[in-house]
Amino acid sequence: MHAHSDGSRVVRDITIVPEVLDYITTRDCDFRVCTSCGGPILLPTRIKPPKKSDLLLKAGDHTIYISMHQARYLHAIRTDMIPFFDDTGFFGQEYE
Secondary structure (H helix, E strand, O other), rough: OOOOOOHHHOOOEEEEEEHHHHHHHHOOEEEEEEEEEEEEEEOOOOOOOOOOOOEEEEEEEEOOOOOOHHOOOOEOHHHOOOOOOOOOOOOOOOOO
């Protein structure tokens, strides 16, 4: 299942911190920002597939699908949205 790819669904006002771009590039897959009990979470689309209502954000050669429920509150995609770090190099400065 894929989200709409029309231009009206593309998000441009949400930034992605460089560490998250590195994380996405290293894993070489698309991701989705969805809702968890702890707030927004960034998961690979193989774990949390995109929905037709998701908004799209380009992240290098990949796409981040953003839940329409999270999009209105989201200003940046930060490392604290990644639920598990398997590389200590991704721990770093907190971004706002």
